[in-house]
Amino acid sequence: MIYYLPTIRSRHNGFESIANLASESKKLLFNKLEIDFSRCWFFDANMAAPLAAVIAGVADNLNSIEIVNIPPAIERILRKNRFLTNYGYTALEDTNRTTIPIQRLQLSDGGRFEDYIQHNLKGKGIPDMSEGLGRIFKQSIFEVFQNVVIHSGSRLGVFVCGQFYPNLQRLDLTLADGGVGIRTNVRNYLKRNVSSVEAIRWALVQGHTTKTGSQPGGVGLTFLKEFITSNEGKIQIVSRQGFYEFQSGKEDVFKIESDYMGTVVNLEINTADTKTYRLMPEVSPEDIF
Amino acid sequence: MSKEVIVRIFDIVGGPLCVSAEDGQIIYEKIAPLIRQGHKIVVSFDRVETIISAFLNAAIGQLYGEFTEEQIRASISVRDMTNIDLSLLKRVVDNAKVYFKNKTSFDQAWKEELGDEE
Numbered sequence: 001m002i003y004y005l006p007t008i009r010s011r012h013n014g015f016e017s018i019a020n021l022a023s024e025s026k027k028l029l030f031n032k033l034e035i036d037f038s039r040c041w042f043f044d045a046n047m048a049a050p051l052a053a054v055i056a057g058v059a060d061n062l063n064s065i066e067i068v069n070i071p072p073a074i075e076r077i078l079r080k081n082r083f084l085t086n087y088g089y090t091a092l093e094d095t096n097r098t099t100i101p102i103q104r105l106q107l108s109d110g111g112r113f114e115d116y117i118q119h120n121l122k123g124k125g126i127p128d129m130s131e132g133l134g135r136i137f138k139q140s141i142f143e144v145f146q147n148v149v150i151h152s153g154s155r156l157g158v159f160v161c162g163q164f165y166p167n168l169q170r171l172d173l174t175l176a177d178g179g180v181g182i183r184t185n186v187r188n189y190l191k192r193n194v195s196s197v198e199a200i201r202w203a204l205v206q207g208h209t210t211k212t213g214s215q216p217g218g219v220g221l222t223f224l225k226e227f228i229t230s231n232e233g234k235i236q237i238v239s240r241q242g243f244y245e246f247q248s249g250k251e252d253v254f255k256i257e258s259d260y261m262g263t264v265v266n267l268e269i270n271t272a273d274t275k276t277y278r279l280m281p282e283v284s285p286e287d288i289f
Numbered sequence: 290m291s292k293e294v295i296v297r298i299f300d301i302v303g304g305p306l307c308v309s310a311e312d313g314q315i316i317y318e319k320i321a322p323l324i325r326q327g328h329k330i331v332v333s334f335d336r337v338e339t340i341i342s343a344f345l346n347a348a349i350g351q352l353y354g355e356f357t358e359e360q361i362r363a364s365i366s367v368r369d370m371t372n373i374d375l376s377l378l379k380r381v382v383d384n385a386k387v388y389f390k391n392k393t394s395f396d397q398a399w400k401e402e403l404g405d406e407e
Contacts, residue, residue, distance in 0.1 A: 110309050136373060138339050142308035146343040150310060195407045207384055215310060216350040216388035219342040219380050241407050255407065283375040288382055289362040 001025065002034045008051070010044040010172060010266055012245070012256070015238045018047065019260035022054045026261070031063045038069035046174040048083040048102050049161040050238070050264045053176040056104070056156045057261060081161060100124060100162030100173060107149045107157060116160065117141055124164040124171055124271075133276055136227050137171075137269050143220040144175050144265045150217075151210065152179025152263060169272040170233075176264040181240035185210040196242030197253050204244075224267075230276040234268040293329040296320060298337050305338035313347025320348070324356055324364045335369040345378055350385035358386065 003021050008014040025033055033055075037043075055065055067087045070078070078084045079092035081099040094101075100120045105113050117138060148158045154177035162173035186199035189210040194202065202208055204225060209217030225246060228235045234247040238260050245252045296319055299305060302312045316332075323330050332349075334340070352361055367378065 142341045214354050215347045216385040283379050
């Protein structure tokens with residue numbers, strides 16, 4: 001089959017197009033998927049993560065993958081972040097040091113993820129951030145990764161990729177998996193068939209967790225949301241047929257038409273933020289327990 | 290109470306990143322027996338750079354499933370934590386208290402969602 005990929009921005013319709021590819025190629029078996037970029041005028045580099053996750057699902061059904069007709073500017077971006085190296089293209093050196101290359105990791109690869117983050121965040125706006133902000137950002141990324149490890153059941157692993165926009169002072173980091181999605185976990189926990197959108201909303205409430213064992217949960221996502229609020233950044237979550245975006249105190253949540261088979265989380269942080277760390281309330285070690 | 294024991298997180302985890310529930314579980318398995326034995330425990334986060342809630346849920350939050358708040362308060366103290374990490378730990382602890390208070394036994398009978406429909 002041939003799929004004409006349109007322009008992919010890190011926005012609702014960009015995620016929708018990638019989910020559409022997942023839906024359309026769902027039944028393809030022992031065949032060939034040709035992704036044709038001739039109708040793609042721009043591609044936000046961090047979106048390589050969800051695209052790679054979808055392609056991994058197609059390849060898992062023993063299909064061959066070919067990427068064709070890429071406009072030169074997009075080709076440069078996707079060779080710099082190494083997305084295209086799996087499809088016969090050579091890597092291009094990232095002389096501006098603005099890309100965070102794509103990496104596929106298994107859920108058991110926690111150590112490799114740590115190395116990846118420690119290595120690749122260097123020089124991506126971090127020197128301009130206060131030390132405290134850099135720490136909270138890393139903390140947020142690890143919160144997301146651990147959520148994938150605990151909840152996704154992604155046999156295909158997790159795909160991570162990012163991009164630093166120095167002029168905008170924004171840094172995007174995206175994690176995408178091919179797991180069950182938030183919906184399945186929430187349905188199994190609540191024992192009713194909630195929609196993807198309801199499931200995302202439910203999961204974002206402080207104290208809500210689908211964990212049922214001896215380790216509590218339900219803190220990570222609210223922490224993330226508070227950090228993004230204070231930082232004036234952005235968080236996007238796509239899970240199955242649900243899309244969620246939180247930016248400037250405003251939440252957008254709606255159903256997408258196609259089923260993205262898994263979950264994507266994109267964190268966009270404002271690297272010029274100097275206030276977040278200072279605004280944290282003082283907590284005394286004596287008042288913890 | 291017997292002897293005060295210092296639990297050095299950096300040394301046990303083997304580095305500055307406390308970013309997995311798995312590592313948190315290792316810490317829990319060090320601390321829980323010490324409380325049972327009546328020790329005073331000082332948990333030191335010296336040299337730790339990054340801590341996430343999943344780690345703290347496993348290492349500390351989980352204790353509220355076995356011990357009372359009074360027992361924990363009398364046994365454990367923390368040190369060498371930044372304000373941001375203290376704030377996260379406080380949140381994890383408050384959440385754990387509620388989690389175990391409301392915990393109902395999970396009904397294993399409902400194992401699967403009913404289909405792919407929205």
